[in-house]
Amino acid sequence: MTLPSTTRAAVLVEHGAPLELAELPLPAPEPGAVVVRIRCASLCGTDIEIWSGKMTFPGMLPMVLGHEMVGEVVAVGDGARDALGRALEIGDRIGWSESTCGECYGCVVLREPVHCSRRGYGFLQRSDAPPYATAGLADYAYVTPGAAKLTLPEVVKDTWASMAGCAAKxxxxxxxxxxxxxxxxxxxxxxxxxxxxxxxxxxxxxxxxxxxxxxxxxxxxxxxxxxxxxxxxxxxxxxxxxxxxxxxxxxxxxxxxxxxxxxxxxxxxxxxxxxxxxxxxxxxxxxxxxxxxxxxxxxxxxxxxxSLNGDIADYARAIDFFAAFADRFDWDGLFSAPVGLAEASEKIAAMDRLAEVKAVIDPRLDAPPGPAASAPTPEGPRA
Structure with a gap:
């Protein structure tokens, strides 16, 4: 497929207001980066707190929410690999976590990436500055070179792998x-x-x-x-x-x-x-x-x-957990039925009033027609 130059995204421009669907630039990947088509984004409590304004700081808006997501690689920058050293290829299904520098006290002395002093959260990227769309509520996302990427095993469903990216880890x-x-x-x-x-x-x-x-x-x-x-x-x-x-x-x-x-x-x-x-x-x-x-x-x-959030090691263990205990509980019972990107605002409002536990956005469900943004097949997302 030809990589599109823009992506549709649900942009938060004002706390407490409906998200606005907009077209954002989609850069070609630099060395170490990849571009993915979003398969699934699950909403987290932090997304709701940012949307409502309970969690805010000057200059954070506009932004694209969503930091639990799974995507299919559609473009690969030179030398792009996952956190375990595996070369990434077009068609790979991946999840990814925050970027870390590998050079600061937290990374080197504490050996705790969660305490990286330059930890980069993709969902805190302003949507009016490069690389624009690095979060889940978009058709495509730019995954930066420093983001900790994981190639996902087939046994772990999209929704489970998405939740592993924050809540589970x-x-x-x-x-x-x-x-x-x-x-x-x-x-x-x-x-x-x-x-x-x-x-x-x-x-x-x-x-x-x-x-x-x-x-x-x-x-x-x-x-x-x-x-x-x-x-x-x-x-x-x-x-x-x-x-x-x-x-x-x-x-x-x-x-x-x-x-x-x-x-x-x-x-x-x-x-x-x-x-x-x-x-x-x-x-x-x-x-x-x-x-x-x-x-x-x-x-x-x-x-x-x-205990603060989690890092790539916790993320990998969360994926292992779902693989090991896939049949132990009805994990699907945690998630609402997926909806398209245009309904993301409704789902955020529902979670804010405690009407849903874990909303799921699949941008492919209402993506514009065309080969570059085709909808999921009738049998559903790859498990």
């Missing part, structure tokens, strides 16, 4: 940061969005004897039960800590994971954690939360751990 990194989940232990999951429900399943697979998922609305808590929760606690029904303690005979949870980020999460996590338990902070990305006494951490001898 974030959860798996948090479990690694938490340390060993003792077989039979009690795990409390704060939050019933995509991360919290997926974490519920991971806790069950990790050997937890009891999993308690805390959140709202009732539909999401029902989904959490499908993914392994033994008990659910609706935050609308009163004191969360008292109910978790009642469910655990007053002892509390051995490990508490914050995937919610509400101001009350901190004191609730400390209050519901068992003596010598572990609290893992993952979702508290916003303003400072409600205070809690440090003496409570001391008195219970708690371990409090922070």
């Amino acid at each position: 974030t959860v798996l990194r948090a479990f690694e940061r938490a340390g060993r989940i003792r077989p039979g232990a009690t795990v409390a999951i704060q939050g019933s969005g995509a991360l919290g429900v997926f974490a519920t399943a991971v806790a069950r697979i990790a050997g937890a004897g009891r999993v308690i998922t805390i959140g709202a609305p009732a539909s999401r808590l029902a989904l959490a039960r499908r993914f392994g929760a033994d008990e659910v606690v609706d935050i609308a029904d009163g004191d969360v800590v008292d109910r978790v303690l009642a469910l655990t005979g007053g002892r509390g949870a051995d490990t508490v994971f914050d995937f919610a980020g509400a101001p009350s999460v901190g004191p609730e996590a400390i209050g519901m954690a068992a003596t010598r338990g572990t609290v893992v902070v993952v979702g508290s990305t916003g303003p400072a939360g409600d205070p809690f006494p440090l003496s409570a951490i001391m008195g219970k001898e708690l371990t409090v751990v922070g």
Whole structure:
């Protein structure tokens, strides 16, 4: 196929406003870069926070949202390879993560790409400056040379691989940061969005004897039960800590994971954690939360751990996780039916009001006719 010189994209020009469909320039790939046709983009909570303006900074707009995505390579720059050294070719199905420099303290001394001081997020690229479209809500995306690319195995579906790019890798990194989940232990999951429900399943697979998922609305808590929760606690029904303690005979949870980020999460996590338990902070990305006494951490001898997103290693492990546990849970139940690019605004608004857990955009469903933007075949996306 001939590489188009422009791509249709859903552009955020104003927080809280509908996305605007626009034609953006599509550069030919420089050495190390590739251009992909987007097969699937799954919306993440961060996309919703950026759209609403809860997460913002001066000069970020206009931009193309979407940082969980899968694409098919349609053009390859000289020497382009995936993160494991495999040469990329036209037709390869790939996912990709943030770019890192490989030279800073975080990359070299800490050996933690997640702490790269020059970490580049494709979905924070302004859409009015080169290379324009580097995120998921577009027909085509430019994948920069430094972006960590992964060639995807056939067994992992597009939607699963897309979710692995942020939500799943974030959860798996948090479990690694938490340390060993003792077989039979009690795990409390704060939050019933995509991360919290997926974490519920991971806790069950990790050997937890009891999993308690805390959140709202009732539909999401029902989904959490499908993914392994033994008990659910609706935050609308009163004191969360008292109910978790009642469910655990007053002892509390051995490990508490914050995937919610509400101001009350901190004191609730400390209050519901068992003596010598572990609290893992993952979702508290916003303003400072409600205070809690440090003496409570001391008195219970708690371990409090922070966990930030995830890097290419976590991404690769998330792909391995879906391959290994493909039949363990109905992972497809996390996702809404895919829609075209023109309906992306509707899906963002639905997620903002908690009506959907994980919306999916497949730009091919409403792409303009023509060989360069053909729709998916009747049998659906390649698994």
